[in-house]
Structures are given as C-alpha cells and as structure tokens.
Amino acid sequence: MGTFRITAQIGSVASNRFQQVELLVDTGASYTQVPAALLQDLGVRPLTRRRFGLADGRHVTLDVGEARIRLNGDKATTVVVFGPEGAGTVLGAVTLEELGLAVDPLNQRLVPVEGLLMSNTGLSTGV
16 A cells, blocks of 8 residues: 555644644554654643554554544544654554544545444444
C-alpha cells in the first residue's frame, strides 16, 4: 500500500483548543503520533509511558496520553504518542477504528466503515 497524508485537527480533551496537523496514514502503526511539544502546547498531558517497536527493529519508550481528533466532520478521543523532536506525525490504526474509518489504498483516501458488535451483546436484531 502506498502511503498518503490527511489533514486533521488535534486538541486537548480538557479544552476547545485545536491545531491543524498533517498526518501520514499508517495502518502499520498502532497509535497516532504527534510531536510532544505540540501536544504539550495544547494542554495534552502524558498519562503513562509505553514501549514501542520501530520498523528498524529498535525499541523506544515514549509518553502516551489522550487527545481529541477531528477529521472529515467526525470527532473522537484517541490515544496519542508524544513523538520525539524531529519525528513525523502519524495517524495510527487505533484512531482509524475509533473514527470508524478504513484505508482505501487504491484511491489513497479514508472511507467510513461499519463497526462490529459481538452477537451476544443482548441487542435485539428486530428479526
């Protein structure tokens, strides 16, 4: 799959401050990564630290928090990784699922997808 970029807005869960960012769409990345300095400026605070594997086989431990994302008229609260200085911005698979989106690799765009619930959720199917 070729990669492509999209424009979204990232903000703090606690405020209405958002910043427009360009994100590389990468379904191979678990989480969305945004530069730490930008997240801190928006008031996003780390909640924990997690270890991550990199494409070159190395491992890093980075801060992780929660932010709001707005994309194509949809909004979600998502896990964000505080990217180190010089690292790129990435839209990861978890955020895509939270927004109900999937990648259309042929047309290099995001498309809405239906969510799935297990059959034993107790919801009536109406049939």
